[in-house]
Amino acid sequence: ALAGFTQSMVVGPDNLTGYAAVPATPVVGQSPGAVEVLSLSTASIAATLPVSGARTVAGSHNGNRILVFGDAPDRVTVIAPSLLGTNTNPLTTVQDSVAFDHPVWGIFSSDDTTAYILNCGPECGGSAASVTVFDLNTNTPGVSIPVNAATIGLLSGSTLYVAGTPPGIPCGPGTAATVCGTVNVVDLNSMTVTGSSVITDGVHHRMELGSNGQIFIGAKNCTNINTSASGSNAGEVRGCLSIFNTNNSTVVIPPEAGDVTGLQPITNRNVVYVIQQGELRIYDTTTDKLQGQQVDILGQADDVKLVD
Numbered sequence: 001a002l003a004g005f006t007q008s009m010v011v012g013p014d015n016l017t018g019y020a021a022v023p024a025t026p027v028v029g030q031s032p033g034a035v036e037v038l039s040l041s042t043a044s045i046a047a048t049l050p051v052s053g054a055r056t057v058a059g060s061h062n063g064n065r066i067l068v069f070g071d072a073p074d075r076v077t078v079i080a081p082s083l084l085g086t087n088t089n090p091l092t093t094v095q096d097s098v099a100f101d102h103p104v105w106g107i108f109s110s111d112d113t114t115a116y117i118l119n120c121g122p123e124c125g126g127s128a129a130s131v132t133v134f135d136l137n138t139n140t141p142g143v144s145i146p147v148n149a150a151t152i153g154l155l156s157g158s159t160l161y162v163a164g165t166p167p168g169i170p171c172g173p174g175t176a177a178t179v180c181g182t183v184n185v186v187d188l189n190s191m192t193v194t195g196s197s198v199i200t201d202g203v204h205h206r207m208e209l210g211s212n213g214q215i216f217i218g219a220k221n222c223t224n225i226n227t228s229a230s231g232s233n234a235g236e237v238r239g240c241l242s243i244f245n246t247n248n249s250t251v252v253i254p255p256e257a258g259d260v261t262g263l264q265p266i267t268n269r270n271v272v273y274v275i276q277q278g279e280l281r282i283y284d285t286t287t288d289k290l291q292g293q294q295v296d297i298l299g300q301a302d303d304v305k306l307v308d
Contacts, residue, residue: 010059021056021068049079051068104120107154117132131162132144145193147184159246182197183244200253205220215243216243217242218262220260241260256276261278266306
């Protein structure tokens with residue numbers, strides 16, 4: 001069993017090894033926190049790798065690198081799985097107060113030579129949000145691209161989409177919400193932000209690309225609004241889901257309240273499964289609305305995954 005609660009886990013491409021960030025794992029001689037290496041075939045813990053306050057992990061496509069993000073405001077830890085069980089330490093700690101400002105997530109290039117580190121900045125008590133290019137061959141940070149906010153991202157070709165909630169972003173007309181988040185469009189060829197759109201506020205922690213160029217962005221702890229229509233007031237229902245159209249940069253915020261805890265596009269279909277406020281919702285990506293036929297499940301849902 002894990003030593004405590006985890007909110008982030010990745011599975012290697014062989015489906016035999018898992019990596020779970022457990023911030024409460026006791027470690028002799030240092031503050032708590034570790035990545036537990038799981039043997040999925042034997043349902044046992046194969047190794048415990050100490051990383052102070054380990055909270056999130058991100059894995060490369062080929063399984064050669066695992067990035068770990070903990071409580072340190074200027075540090076990223078790199079795990080080399082091939083060194084597990086050898087006499088060489090599989091952990092490399094990269095500390096750089098210029099390149100990193102509360103790093104929280106990493107996105108890998110298609111060839112796994114580069115990671116794009118998301119620096120949370122002010123949203124996490126730091127100074128400036130950015131995306132830092134990280135060379136995985138040398139474990140060296142490079143150029144940083146300033147963005148509005150960065151807690152989750154998605155890479156599509158040479159375009160990186162980055163979402164977060166920066167301080168003091170107004171929502172504009174059409175909503176009773178007073179604070180909003182943003183999604184930035186980053187062109188990795190020019191290393192510049194080419195667009196910015198307003199989305200819900202909250203802690204953005206889920207992001208998936210559905211069909212028809214629709215990016216579903218899920219947050220928790222956002223501003224929920226549920227006001228009934230009255231007279232000339234049309235009322236408003238609003239929660240933590242935003243849908244960003246990559247074709248024209250428009251945003252739809254569906255009239256559903258609650259935290260978003262799971263997103264899953266369905267291959268070769270124009271639907272995305274969403275878990276919001278403990279319920280399964282199925283969205284049509286041609287309309288960005290709930291499809292006509294929904295599925296009622298028993299109990300409270302927390303996540304949804306597509307099984308190969």
